[in-house]
Amino acid sequence: MVTSRSTARSSPPGRARRRWSWNDPDTRALIYQILILGLVALGVWYLTSNTLHNLAVRNISTGFGFLHEEAGFAIGESIIDYSPADTYGRAVLVGLVNTLRVSVVGIVVATLFGTLLGIGRLSRNWLISHLAGLYIEVMRNIPLLLQLFFWYALITEIMPGPRQALNPLPDVFISNRGFKIPWVHGHAIDWVLGGLALAIVLIVVLAHWARRRQEATGKIFPLGWSALGLLIAVPMLAAWLSGASFELDRPELKGFNFQGGLTMSPEFTALLLGLVIYTSAFVGEVVRSGIQAVSQGQWEAASALGLSRARILRKVILPQAMRVIVPPMTSQYLNLTKNSSLAVAIGYPDIVAVTNTILNQTGQAIEGIMIIMAAYLVVSLSISLFMNWYNKHIELVER
Numbered sequence: 001m002v003t004s005r006s007t008a009r010s011s012p013p014g015r016a017r018r019r020w021s022w023n024d025p026d027t028r029a030l031i032y033q034i035l036i037l038g039l040v041a042l043g044v045w046y047l048t049s050n051t052l053h054n055l056a057v058r059n060i061s062t063g064f065g066f067l068h069e070e071a072g073f074a075i076g077e078s079i080i081d082y083s084p085a086d087t088y089g090r091a092v093l094v095g096l097v098n099t100l101r102v103s104v105v106g107i108v109v110a111t112l113f114g115t116l117l118g119i120g121r122l123s124r125n126w127l128i129s130h131l132a133g134l135y136i137e138v139m140r141n142i143p144l145l146l147q148l149f150f151w152y153a154l155i156t157e158i159m160p161g162p163r164q165a166l167n168p169l170p171d172v173f174i175s176n177r178g179f180k181i182p183w184v185h186g187h188a189i190d191w192v193l194g195g196l197a198l199a200i201v202l203i204v205v206l207a208h209w210a211r212r213r214q215e216a217t218g219k220i221f222p223l224g225w226s227a228l229g230l231l232i233a234v235p236m237l238a239a240w241l242s243g244a245s246f247e248l249d250r251p252e253l254k255g256f257n258f259q260g261g262l263t264m265s266p267e268f269t270a271l272l273l274g275l276v277i278y279t280s281a282f283v284g285e286v287v288r289s290g291i292q293a294v295s296q297g298q299w300e301a302a303s304a305l306g307l308s309r310a311r312i313l314r315k316v317i318l319p320q321a322m323r324v325i326v327p328p329m330t331s332q333y334l335n336l337t338k339n340s341s342l343a344v345a346i347g348y349p350d351i352v353a354v355t356n357t358i359l360n361q362t363g364q365a366i367e368g369i370m371i372i373m374a375a376y377l378v379v380s381l382s383i384s385l386f387m388n389w390y391n392k393h394i395e396l397v398e399r
Contacts, residue, residue: 066362075349088358095354103337106275114283121288139281152270152346162257171250180251183262195238199230267348279336290325330387334380
């Protein structure tokens, strides 16, 4: 069979040949995007070169080499080892760890408290419902910075001094120097924390297995008691394997302040209270809207099976509401993390406060701002990636 040359050279079926013509809308769109991208690149190049030229004219050094120089200043609060003889890079790490510390604790506490607020606002009890609603409306409309100032002033000005410290529980003291609680120290503490982390991983794996088992056989695995057992047994086993002994460090009043124990400074406490109280009001609204997004028929169907209202909420409503709750909850977690930068107003040494001290000493303002931006960008993207993964994990799958 003889085919013509034009037929042999024709494009494969189902694959149209692009017409490079200005009249083609796809071609025009591609050209516009290339032009816009070129203009953006040109603007970035101009700003960068102009900045470097101005810095060179003023004999201002650039680069991040200063991070290897000795810091020479103290940081009032740190959970990792640090001294003024350490480098600026170590100081930045201390500030980042302090930011992560208050952010992680704040996210956990705000989630728990906000969930209770959201459920409480839908309560059939008139008093609980209206108290939760009043709390949410008041706290959402007071600026966070004012709340931080209020809590910091309350702790430092209203609370008594160490000699008259409040003692609500044995070996627990509250004063204008912060909170003092007993704490365990010794070589075994690292093993216990490692065992706790391992227990959490095992619980996640066990929960995944229990869900698959229930889907396959219909049998319910006692996950709650098993998780509690792992949280107790694994850290204890790790402590026994370490061979080290625990020592309970109790706070004691010596001179004008307490010595020993674990200290929650006034700055950390005020920042944590402000972030939790402010963010939990928004979390409560997110949880309320998520629960109300589930149709009333789900309540009625579960009630017809004889389930209690609490069990219906826990087993039927909340799992469905999570698909509505998770996306806006991600925004609240990001807001809490970024709002922690207000710590500089009350003297908590987060990454913003520490980096500000560094750039004041070195004059590396641009590099300092870039460090702060990069830190918050990495943390925020990490939170977003985790929440997006979780949202994908719980979404409905069409069959």
